[in-house]
Amino acid sequence: MALAALAACRTGPPRLNVFNWSDYVAPETIPAFEAEFGVRVRYGTYESGEEMLAKVLSGNSGWDVVFPSNSLVEPMRELGLLAPLRHDWLANLDNLEEGFRRPSWDPNLDWCVPYMWGGTGIAYRREVTPPPTGWASLWEERLRGRLTMLDDPAEVLGACLKKLGWSVNSIDPVELERAGQEARAQKALLRAYVNAEVRDQLVAGDVLAAQLWATTSLQAIEESAALAFVWPEEGFPLYADNVVVLRESERGELAHRFVDYLLRPEVAAAVAKATKSATTNAKARALLPESFRSNATLYPPPEVLRRGEWFASLPATAQRLRDRIWTEIRSA
Amino acid sequence: MSRLLALYAAAIYAFLHLPLLILAIFSFNASRFTIWEGFSLRWYRAALENPQLLETCWNSLVIAAAATLVATCLGTLCAYGLWKRRSAPMAAGLYISLVTPEVVMGISLLAFYQWLFRYLDVRPGLHTVVAAHVTFCLAYVVLVVLARLRTLEPALEEAAMDLGATEWQAFRRVTLPLLGPGIAAAAMLCFTLSFDDYVITSLVAGVDSETLPMVIYAMARRGVSPVVNAVSTIIVFGLGILVLAAGRLQRA
Amino acid sequence: MLAPAAVWMAVFVAAPLGVVAAYSFLTRGPYGGLSEPWTLENYVRLADPLYLRIVARSFRIAAVTTALCLLLGFPLALFLARSGGRKHLLLALVILPFWTSYLVRTYAWMFLLRDTGLVNTLLVEAGLLERPLPLLYNEGAVILGLVYGHLPFMVLPIFAVLERLDRSLVEAAADLGARPLETLVRVVLPLARPGIVAGALLVFIPCLGAYLTPDLLGGGKTVMVGNLIQSQFTAARDWPFGAAVSLALMALVMLGLTVFLRRGGERFL
Numbered sequence: 001m002a003l004a005a006l007a008a009c010r011t012g013p014p015r016l017n018v019f020n021w022s023d024y025v026a027p028e029t030i031p032a033f034e035a036e037f038g039v040r041v042r043y044g045t046y047e048s049g050e051e052m053l054a055k056v057l058s059g060n061s062g063w064d065v066v067f068p069s070n071s072l073v074e075p076m077r078e079l080g081l082l083a084p085l086r087h088d089w090l091a092n093l094d095n096l097e098e099g100f101r102r103p104s105w106d107p108n109l110d111w112c113v114p115y116m117w118g119g120t121g122i123a124y125r126r127e128v129t130p131p132p133t134g135w136a137s138l139w140e141e142r143l144r145g146r147l148t149m150l151d152d153p154a155e156v157l158g159a160c161l162k163k164l165g166w167s168v169n170s171i172d173p174v175e176l177e178r179a180g181q182e183a184r185a186q187k188a189l190l191r192a193y194v195n196a197e198v199r200d201q202l203v204a205g206d207v208l209a210a211q212l213w214a215t216t217s218l219q220a221i222e223e224s225a226a227l228a229f230v231w232p233e234e235g236f237p238l239y240a241d242n243v244v245v246l247r248e249s250e251r252g253e254l255a256h257r258f259v260d261y262l263l264r265p266e267v268a269a270a271v272a273k274a275t276k277s278a279t280t281n282a283k284a285r286a287l288l289p290e291s292f293r294s295n296a297t298l299y300p301p302p303e304v305l306r307r308g309e310w311f312a313s314l315p316a317t318a319q320r321l322r323d324r325i326w327t328e329i330r331s332a
Numbered sequence: 333m334s335r336l337l338a339l340y341a342a343a344i345y346a347f348l349h350l351p352l353l354i355l356a357i358f359s360f361n362a363s364r365f366t367i368w369e370g371f372s373l374r375w376y377r378a379a380l381e382n383p384q385l386l387e388t389c390w391n392s393l394v395i396a397a398a399a400t401l402v403a404t405c406l407g408t409l410c411a412y413g414l415w416k417r418r419s420a421p422m423a424a425g426l427y428i429s430l431v432t433p434e435v436v437m438g439i440s441l442l443a444f445y446q447w448l449f450r451y452l453d454v455r456p457g458l459h460t461v462v463a464a465h466v467t468f469c470l471a472y473v474v475l476v477v478l479a480r481l482r483t484l485e486p487a488l489e490e491a492a493m494d495l496g497a498t499e500w501q502a503f504r505r506v507t508l509p510l511l512g513p514g515i516a517a518a519a520m521l522c523f524t525l526s527f528d529d530y531v532i533t534s535l536v537a538g539v540d541s542e543t544l545p546m547v548i549y550a551m552a553r554r555g556v557s558p559v560v561n562a563v564s565t566i567i568v569f570g571l572g573i574l575v576l577a578a579g580r581l582q583r584a
Numbered sequence: 585m586l587a588p589a590a591v592w593m594a595v596f597v598a599a600p601l602g603v604v605a606a607y608s609f610l611t612r613g614p615y616g617g618l619s620e621p622w623t624l625e626n627y628v629r630l631a632d633p634l635y636l637r638i639v640a641r642s643f644r645i646a647a648v649t650t651a652l653c654l655l656l657g658f659p660l661a662l663f664l665a666r667s668g669g670r671k672h673l674l675l676a677l678v679i680l681p682f683w684t685s686y687l688v689r690t691y692a693w694m695f696l697l698r699d700t701g702l703v704n705t706l707l708v709e710a711g712l713l714e715r716p717l718p719l720l721y722n723e724g725a726v727i728l729g730l731v732y733g734h735l736p737f738m739v740l741p742i743f744a745v746l747e748r749l750d751r752s753l754v755e756a757a758a759d760l761g762a763r764p765l766e767t768l769v770r771v772v773l774p775l776a777r778p779g780i781v782a783g784a785l786l787v788f789i790p791c792l793g794a795y796l797t798p799d800l801l802g803g804g805k806t807v808m809v810g811n812l813i814q815s816q817f818t819a820a821r822d823w824p825f826g827a828a829v830s831l832a833l834m835a836l837v838m839l840g841l842t843v844f845l846r847r848g849g850e851r852f853l
Binding site: 334337338340341344345347348349351352354355358365366367405406407409410413414417419422425426427428429431432433434435436437438439440441442443444447463464466467470474521524527528530531535545548549552553560561564567568571572575576579 | 586588589590592593596597598599600601603604607656659660662663664666674676677678679680681683684685686687688689691692693694695696700701702705709732735789790792793794795796800810813814817818823826827830833834837838840841845
Binding site for chain 1: 807
């Protein structure tokens with residue numbers, strides 16, 4: 001009782017709770033928003049999409065805005081977790097690239113707004129010679145104990161499926177089981193399943209090769225010239241992270257203002273520059289320096305991009321099977 | 333033989349205390365790597381200037397204080413009841429709560445809160461965390477207070493009642509004052525347990541109720557940051573003093 | 585007097601466990617969450633060798649930890665019991681680190697054992713090693729962390745028994761010509777048995793359900809039952825299965841508790 005009263009006493013400016021991937025905004029993004037709109041933002045970060053989904057699945061997590069990747073948008077909508085977007089509150093929607101205005105996962109942008117996109121490849125230290133060329137390189141004995149994979153079932157299974165020559169979105173039980181076996185075989189060589197945290201270990205030299213997002217790899221390369229990135233030859237997954245407003249949020253309008261703020265060219269450009277991400281915002285991309293716009297890791301050339309495959313959301317039974325296989329991989 | 337034993341004991345003491353001492357020493361290291369580069373307070377300054385650390389520290393203190401208050405009251409009454417009249421179901425319940433792994437207690441409370449959410453508007457927040465903390469502290473409070481009660485003379489209360497006091501008055505005016513040190517010790521124990529808890533809290537905390545151990549855990553996962561060393565040293569000293577005080581009180 | 589506590593326990597211990605028990609019979613929804621039908625599938629799934637291996641690993645780690653604690657703790661308890669006047673001070677010194685943050689103590693070992701940690705740095709600087717040893721993120725590190733965290737649980741009960749040991753028995757053995765070691769094994773040890781049993785159970789049972797130590801020191805690779813449960817309720821989002829594993833763990837723990845109480849262990853609580 002007393003605590004509730006205490007909490008109520010502390011009513012200050014309105015508060016927005018934003019839950020995002022780590023290192024996905026520029027240092028000034030949030031403070032500038034707070035200053036301009038006179039609000040306080042509680043900005044939490046997560047390292048994995050699974051972690052985020054687990055928190056918001058209950059429907060009373062307390063978060064207002066989260067950033068699911070495209071394959072999660074449809075399921076979250078079906079689970080009733082998303083608030084429909086009011087386009088009349090999103091004036092800057094037209095700033096998006098052509099390709100992202102009618103994305104396959106939400107053709108009318110009723111539920112989400114694409115934020116940043118990218119792909120997954122291999123980050124490695126230059127002393128690894130010959131350098132890795134594809135997913136198969138990550139099963140090599142020479143990397144034992146100095147290799148990491150992402151802590152993400154879709155990514156790990158995706159890499160295994162590609163290595164075996166199948167689609168990252170496979171729902172075939174046989175293919176999935178085989179992929180699971182590959183992952184378990186690899187586990188003996190693996191140092192850990194870890195996401196962006198592996199950056200420091202790559203820089204320090206503890207890790208020789210890591211399955212890593214292009215964005216995070218670029219952040220690491222920025223810190224150490226001894227690192228490099230390669231798009232696997234067998235093919236690789238592409239993803240797009242999107243902003244959504246949660247249905248449980250009681251600050252819908254403020255959330256929309258935040259989304260609109262993120263769509264501003266200068267804001268999106270600042271984020272893209274600071275986080276080394278590929279932006280979905282056309283006007284923002286135009287503001288970026290040439291070195292960014294032509295960076296092959298961020299914006300791969302067409303012949304490389306052709307090998308990429310967008311993650312898709314999968315039917316329920318396939319998802320259940322994948323999640324079970326992932327538990328088995330982790331527990332092995 | 334006893335020389336050998338003494339030497340051995342010294343080695344064990346070193347084993348027990350060195351890791352923490354080293355942690356503390358390196359919290360004063362000017363460099364962020366494990367090579368000593370000189371004495372510096374920069375990590376303490378960084379810790380004290382970190383708003384997230386400060387806010388979660390405040391949360392932890394508030395939660396610990398509230399949990400201690402409730403648990404001590406409930407626990408003392410319960411211990412007194414058990415002292416007067418043995419109750420197998422109650423004792424069983426307390427044993428179960430002592431023996432239940434923290435993970436299981438945490439997930440069961442999480443499941444319970446989520447189930448409750450369907451009928452009541454229960455958002456995970458400070459109050460859910462406090463309730464969880466009271467739950468796991470209760471058995472410890474009962475243990476400590478009961479131990480103290482067992483050193484008391486039951487005859488004293490009987491004498492008071494012979495002289496005309498009611499059971500409640502006898503409790504309040506005879507037993508309670510004698511229990512004082514025991515209750516204080518239990519309270520400090522409870523505070524320590526609550527402040528330090530990670531597993532249960534991480535499962536039932538909400539957006540606004542992040543605690544200090546949760547932040548430390550996240551920082552520990554991300555890499556070695558001497559800021560964690562600094563915060564850890566502060567915690568160890570703070571809790572250490574509390575524990576020493578509790579020990580003194582219990583023997584009083 | 586008992587009523588308020590009883591109500592609290594009913595609401596916050598019994599009811600939650602009841603909810604968990606109920607959930608263990610449900611099915612997982614497509615992305616997590618719960619759904620009908622009611623089924624025994626989760627318990628059947630537990631019998632999979634993959635998960636049985638996790639249970640076996642937890643038993644093994646708990647057993648090794650208990651054995652090490654006994655080996656390390658018994659001489660210490662002996663020392664304390666014989667240390668005369670400064671007994672309580674020395675005992676306090678054993679307990680003190682224990683009551684400061686468990687998280688901090690686990691982190692201290694991370695700090696010491698990682699590739700760029702103190703132990704490796706010293707060894708590399710001294711020229712004894714070319715590259716750092718992988719001291720962290722393996723089962724050994726987990727056991728070390730568990731022993732470190734639970735040693736006092738073993739020392740205290742043994743100390744409690746040894747303290748009350750009748751010295752005349754030891755003297756009598758000496759008078760009858762027994763050497764110190766013989767006295768130890770044939771007189772002291774058997775008399776200390778209740779303390780040893782209590783200590784063993786006080787270490788074994790918590791270690792079975794350990795979560796934080798294998799998580800931080802094992803790098804998520806040393807999966808024990810506690811880790812399995814936690815992952816089902818978070819990233820894996822399979823509450824029904826997690827509930828089933830929890831109940832299985834509770835059953836094991838209750839078994840341990842019954843053994844403990846049958847052997848008169850409540851003296852030590």
